[in-house]
Amino acid sequence: MKVSIPMYRFALYGITASLLALLFACGSAVPDQNQDPSKNNATSFRKDLAECKEDYPEQGSGVHIRQWQGCMKLKGWK
Numbered sequence: 399m400k401v402s403i404p405m406y407r408f409a410l411y412g413i414t415a416s417l418l419a420l421l422f423a424c425g426s427a428v429p430d431q432n433q434d435p436s437k438n439n440a441t442s443f444r445k446d447l448a449e450c451k452e453d454y455p456e457q458g459s460g461v462h463i464r465q466w467q468g469c470m471k472l473k474g475w476k
Contacts, residue, residue: 428463
């Protein structure tokens with residue numbers, strides 16, 4: 399019996415859909431607008447993000463992204 403869609407294509411579609419969902423979920427990972435207009439610039443953003451990355455280093459599980467989000471929110475970014 400011949401299957402119209404080979405199993406490897408089914409698996410490939412599943413993996414592709416999962417990766418796309420992951421990319422869309424992480425698209426707005428870190429807040430990028432500051433409540434203080436004087437700090438709402440690229441230099442302040444990079445400085446604050448670097449501090450957060452120093453405080454919460456990258457981990458294989460992805461928990462660091464949530465920690466960076468919380469850290470940036472505490473610094474006034476939304």
